[in-house]
Amino acid sequence: MKNYRKIISGRTAVIGIPYLWLLLLFLLPFLIVLKISLAEPIIAIPPYTSLLEWGDSLWPTIKASLGSYLFILEDSLYINAYLSSLKIATISTFIALLVGYAIAYSIAKAPTRWRGILLMLVILPFWTSFLIRVYAWIGILKTEGLLNLLLISLGVIDKPLTIMNTDLAVYIGIVYSYLPFMILPLYANLEKMDFSLLEAAADLGCRPFKAFWTITIPLSLPGILAGCFLVFIPAVGEFVIPDLLGGTQTLMIGKVLWMEFFNNRDWPVASAVAIILLAILVVPIMYYQKSQEKAIS
Amino acid sequence: MKFNTKNALIAAALACSMQGAIASGDNVVHVYNWSDYIDEQVLTDFTAATGIKVVYDVFDSNEILEAKLLAGGSGYDVVVPSASFLARQIQAGVFQKLDKSKLSNIGNMWDMVENRVAGYGPLNDYSVNWMWGTTGFGYNEGMILERMPDAPVDSLDMIFNPDVVSKFADCGIHVLNAPTEMLPMALSYLGEDPTTTDPDVLKKAEAVWTAVRPYIQKFHSSQYIDSLANGDICLTTGWSGDIFMAQYAAWDADNGVEIVYVVPKEGALMWFDQLAIPKDAPHMDNAHKFINWTMQPEQIATATNYVWYANGNLASQPLLDPELLGDPAVYPTEEAMAGMYTSPTYDASTQRVVTRTWTKITTGQ
Numbered sequence: 001m002k003n004y005r006k007i008i009s010g011r012t013a014v015i016g017i018p019y020l021w022l023l024l025l026f027l028l029p030f031l032i033v034l035k036i037s038l039a040e041p042i043i044a045i046p047p048y049t050s051l052l053e054w055g056d057s058l059w060p061t062i063k064a065s066l067g068s069y070l071f072i073l074e075d076s077l078y079i080n081a082y083l084s085s086l087k088i089a090t091i092s093t094f095i096a097l098l099v100g101y102a103i104a105y106s107i108a109k110a111p112t113r114w115r116g117i118l119l120m121l122v123i124l125p126f127w128t129s130f131l132i133r134v135y136a137w138i139g140i141l142k143t144e145g146l147l148n149l150l151l152i153s154l155g156v157i158d159k160p161l162t163i164m165n166t167d168l169a170v171y172i173g174i175v176y177s178y179l180p181f182m183i184l185p186l187y188a189n190l191e192k193m194d195f196s197l198l199e200a201a202a203d204l205g206c207r208p209f210k211a212f213w214t215i216t217i218p219l220s221l222p223g224i225l226a227g228c229f230l231v232f233i234p235a236v237g238e239f240v241i242p243d244l245l246g247g248t249q250t251l252m253i254g255k256v257l258w259m260e261f262f263n264n265r266d267w268p269v270a271s272a273v274a275i276i277l278l279a280i281l282v283v284p285i286m287y288y289q290k291s292q293e294k295a296i297s
Numbered sequence: 298m299k300f301n302t303k304n305a306l307i308a309a310a311l312a313c314s315m316q317g318a319i320a321s322g323d324n325v326v327h328v329y330n331w332s333d334y335i336d337e338q339v340l341t342d343f344t345a346a347t348g349i350k351v352v353y354d355v356f357d358s359n360e361i362l363e364a365k366l367l368a369g370g371s372g373y374d375v376v377v378p379s380a381s382f383l384a385r386q387i388q389a390g391v392f393q394k395l396d397k398s399k400l401s402n403i404g405n406m407w408d409m410v411e412n413r414v415a416g417y418g419p420l421n422d423y424s425v426n427w428m429w430g431t432t433g434f435g436y437n438e439g440m441i442l443e444r445m446p447d448a449p450v451d452s453l454d455m456i457f458n459p460d461v462v463s464k465f466a467d468c469g470i471h472v473l474n475a476p477t478e479m480l481p482m483a484l485s486y487l488g489e490d491p492t493t494t495d496p497d498v499l500k501k502a503e504a505v506w507t508a509v510r511p512y513i514q515k516f517h518s519s520q521y522i523d524s525l526a527n528g529d530i531c532l533t534t535g536w537s538g539d540i541f542m543a544q545y546a547a548w549d550a551d552n553g554v555e556i557v558y559v560v561p562k563e564g565a566l567m568w569f570d571q572l573a574i575p576k577d578a579p580h581m582d583n584a585h586k587f588i589n590w591t592m593q594p595e596q597i598a599t600a601t602n603y604v605w606y607a608n609g610n611l612a613s614q615p616l617l618d619p620e621l622l623g624d625p626a627v628y629p630t631e632e633a634m635a636g637m638y639t640s641p642t643y644d645a646s647t648q649r650v651v652t653r654t655w656t657k658i659t660t661g662q
Contacts, residue, residue, distance in 0.1 A: 041645060043389045045369045077653075077662045142529055143469070165515050248516050251660045262360030263476065263652045265367070266645070 030278070037271035038064040048267045068272035078256065078273065082280065085253040088167070088242075089235035092174040096231045097224065099175065100182030104223075105216075107183075108190035119187065122180050134173055134244050141169050141245070165247035173241040174231075181230035189223025190216075222295055229288055233281055253277055325350045326583035329365075329373040331570065332357050333542065334428070336603035343590045349583050357519060366391045370577060374584035377427050380569040381477065384417040384642045392423045393576045399585040400425070402592035409634075410609035414569050416639055424571035425588060426609025428538075428601065431629065431637065432478050432566040435521075435540035438555040440468045440531035453486040453561045456534060459508050466512035469530030474516040476655035477640055477648075478566050479506070479534065485564050485638065492641045496650040506658040516659045522546070528554045536568075537626060538606040545605075558626045564636040569609070 039048035052060040072078045107118045125133060140146045141164040148160035163169050193216070201211040217224075239254030246252075253273065260270035332355040340351045354373075356362050359382045365371045366378075366386055378386060386392060397403060403425065410429060414420045434456060441448050444464045454461050462470065473479055481491035483502035493499065514530065521533040526546035533540075540558040547554035572591065574584045591597055598616035601608045605621060607628050614622060621627055629637070643651055656662060 043385060043645070045367055045389055045391060047367045047389065075653075077656060077660075080662050142524075144527070144529055243517075244520075248513065248659050249661060251662060259652060259656065262358070262364060263655075264645075264649055265363065266649070 033271045033274055036267050037068055037269075037275050038066070039268045040065050040067060041266045041268055046267070047265055065268075068266075068268040069276075071269060072272055072276065078253075078276075081251050081253045081256045082277070084251045085236050085238075086280070088170060088174070088250075088252060089232050089238075092171055092178070092235050093228050093232045095171065096175045096179055096182045097228060100179055100186055100227060101224070103179075104183045104186035104190055107187050108193070109195075115191075122183050126180065130177065131240065134177065134241055137169070137173055137176070137245060138164065141172070164245065167246065167250055169245040169247075170242050170250055173245045174235050174238060177241065178231040178235060181234075182227040185226040185230065186220065186223040189220050189226075193219055222292070225288055225291065229285070232284070236281065237277060323350070324348060324583070325352055326580050326587045327352045327354070327372055327374045328587065329354045329356060329362065329371070329376045330427075331355060331377060334377070334570075334600075334604055334606075336599050339591065339596050339600050342596070343587065347586055347590070349586060351587070366575060371575060372579065373575060374578040374580045375572055375574060375587055377570050377572055380414050380417045380420055380571055381640045381642050383420055383424060383571050383573060387418065387420070387423055391575055392573050393578075394422045395424070395574065395588070396585055399582075400589045400592065402589050405592055405594055405610050405612035407609050407611035410569065413567065413639060414571065414609075417642060420571060424573040425592060427570045427572050427591070428604070428606040428608045429567065429569040430537040430606050430627075431560050432473070432475075432482065432534065432536055432568065433540075433558060433560045434532065434534045435525055435543065435556055435558045436533075437468070437525065437528060437531040438557055439553070440528070441465060444468065444531075450557070451559060451562050453482070453563045455532065455559075455561075457483065457486045457505055457509055459512075462509045462512045462532075465532050466514075468532075469524065470513050471521040471524065471530050471533040471535075472513050472516050473521075473534050473536075474518045474659070476651050477643065478568075480651055480654065481566055481638070481640055482534065491564070491566070491638045494641050494643055494647050496647055499647070499650060500654055503654050503658055510658060510661075525556055526550065526552075526554060528552065538604060541605045541627075560626060560629055560633060560637075562636075564638060567634075567637045567639055569639075 035051050036048055039051060041048055049063065051062060051064060053063055054060045103122070107115055107122075110118055138145075142148075143160045143162065143164065145164070147163070148157075151157045152160065163172070197215050197219075198208075198211050201215060202208070206214075237254050237257075238252065239258060242250045242252045242255060243258075257270055257273050257277075260266050260273060264270075326349055328351055330353065334355070335353075340353060344350055359379050362376060362378055363382055363386065365373075366376065367389060383392070406425060410426050411421050414424075414426065436450065436455065441450070444467075445461065448464075449455060449458075449461060456462065456472075480499055480502040483505040484493065484498065485491040487501060487505060489498055489501060519539075521530065521535055522539050522543045523546075524530040525533055525535075525540070525543040527550075528547075535558075537558055537560075540556065544556040544558070547556055572588050574581065574588075578584050591600075592610060594610060594613040594616055597608045597610045598613040601613065602618050602621065605627060625633065
């Protein structure tokens with residue numbers, strides 16, 4: 001009897017801890033943000049109205065306002081910022097996929113004794129702070145930077161290229177920063193692949209490119225999807241990279257959110273911007289979830 | 298498992314209560330000030346004289362400080378917001394009035410600064426001045442004169458006249474990403490009242506900025522210090538002390554970059570950073586002792602000689618580096634000061650107009 005109870009509590013713990021984690025660190029903060037998005041801004045501590053008003057009656061009256069959401073829909077600035085963020089994130093993810101796939105594939109095909117070292121090289125940049133690595137790109141990309149000095153001394157160009165403070169710099173920054181998140185799931189997937197399938201295809205007269213396209217790519221699809229989501233989702237809400245590397249015309253939702261929260265001190269609109277962003281991201285995540293379930297069954 | 302949970306809870310409760318005991322019994326003061334804004338010696342001497350330990354944190358924008366204060370329970374005893382922000386935070390109920398009986402050195406303060414600060418509201422009841430400065434522009438002398446030998450370097454034409462600015466586009470121009478200071482700057486160029494809170498007048502600044510927008514590389518509030526010092530940009534609007542910092546960095550690196558700070562002849566914005574005590578400050582007494590300490594002429598003079606910003610302490614002026622006191626870019630002449638203005642405190646809807654206009658200028662959206 002005693003043993004049996006122990007098993008039950010152990011199992012409850014195993015299932016319960018992740019749920020507790022999600023409840024405390026995702027659902028609760030989400031509800032707080034949702035609550036603030038339904039309030040109205042005032043000059044006070046905290047700077048928004050409370051949702052529940054306790055009058056004389058036993059029950060509180062609920063004072064919710066959709067004003068912040070309506071405000072966001074009225075002004076094209078927000079929609080343009082969402083679209084431009086999605087565009088920047090999509091292009092960055094695609095480039096990261098091309099580069100990441102090539103790297104993951106070569107690591108998976110490398111001799112076993114090399115793989116550990118190669119993977120180490122992918123992870124190594126994480127030992128330096130993210131912020132410092134983005135700052136380092138300023139030193140590389142700026143007009144008098146390392147890249148321009150190198151290209152001019154090689155005679156490739158005569159006038160320095162303007163890369164710093166443009167969208168191109170943002171793409172470089174995002175692809176560079178999130179590349180390991182693309183490589184690692186792809187590698188985990190490709191490493192397990194049975195390469196004898198490719199040999200069989202070759203024996204049966206299939207050209208290498210076609211074999212890659214009809215065998216390797218479909219088999220590595222879960223890795224591709226996982227890598228794309230790991231890059232795409234943080235890239236959409238990115239603030240630091242466009243702020244430091246991007247120019248003035250680079251409009252991203254992370255910057256708009258900062259502006260609402262800090263410049264306008266409008267916490268409800270800032271929260272509504274975040275909630276809408278979440279709603280936009282939930283759709284592809286659900287799709288991913290569905291496709292994973294399909295893959296398992 | 299239950300047993301474990303209980304143990305954990307007890308341990309957590311014990312840890313909390315012990316921490317509480319340490320926090321209230323410890324002789325400390327928590328200070329939250331702008332980065333690079335003090336000589337450490339001032340803090341060391343304070344601790345040596347009073348036995349109060351200083352826990353010193355820094356921020357780099359008024360917005361960050363305000364978000365912490367408005368969230369409540371910041372845990373800080375002394376903070377240093379700029380006057381236009383402080384005025385609104387007082388309205389929100391963030392601060393308590395200073396107990397002047399605990400501030401024996403208050404007679405050292407400069408009435409010129411106090412009078413200007415009073416223009417924002419009852420700020421002198423809640424705060425004393427730490428340092429003040431102006432918002433003007435800085436430029437790289439070599440790069441500018443090479444492109445335009447007769448550049449109107451003392452005027453806002455450098456920023457707002459498209460015929461002038463376009464000549465410098467190739468060497469890099471930055472502008473502060475501070476709408477509440479940059480819109481008034483454009484208004485003062487137009488000859489409008491820069492302190493206006495009238496949304497229709499504020500919108501007039503849009504056309505002025507839009508005309509020169511194509512020549513501006515970036516709107517950012519801190520990158521310009523390094524970029525100017527390294528010669529990556531040649532012109533930027535900026536805060537006086539920041540431009541001096543770039544000047545010093547270039548001199549220190551001996552890279553041949555000569556940087557000049559200008560208080561434009563059309564007038565400039567004057568800003569004031571004020572020491573204040575939040576209502577929920579855990580160490581009220583120590584906070585007053587700290588503020589009183591910094592109001593001693595020797596202490597604030599040490600800080601000013603180090604950071605090169607003017608202070609609001611009249612009695613400290615004989616102790617300042619004469620070169621600094623005589624520099625009109627740090628301590629402007631009375632004549633220049635007459636033409637200076639302070640930034641207004643906007644209400645929520647005007648603030649939105651200001652930010653939205655600024656977004657339109659910067660992103661074209």
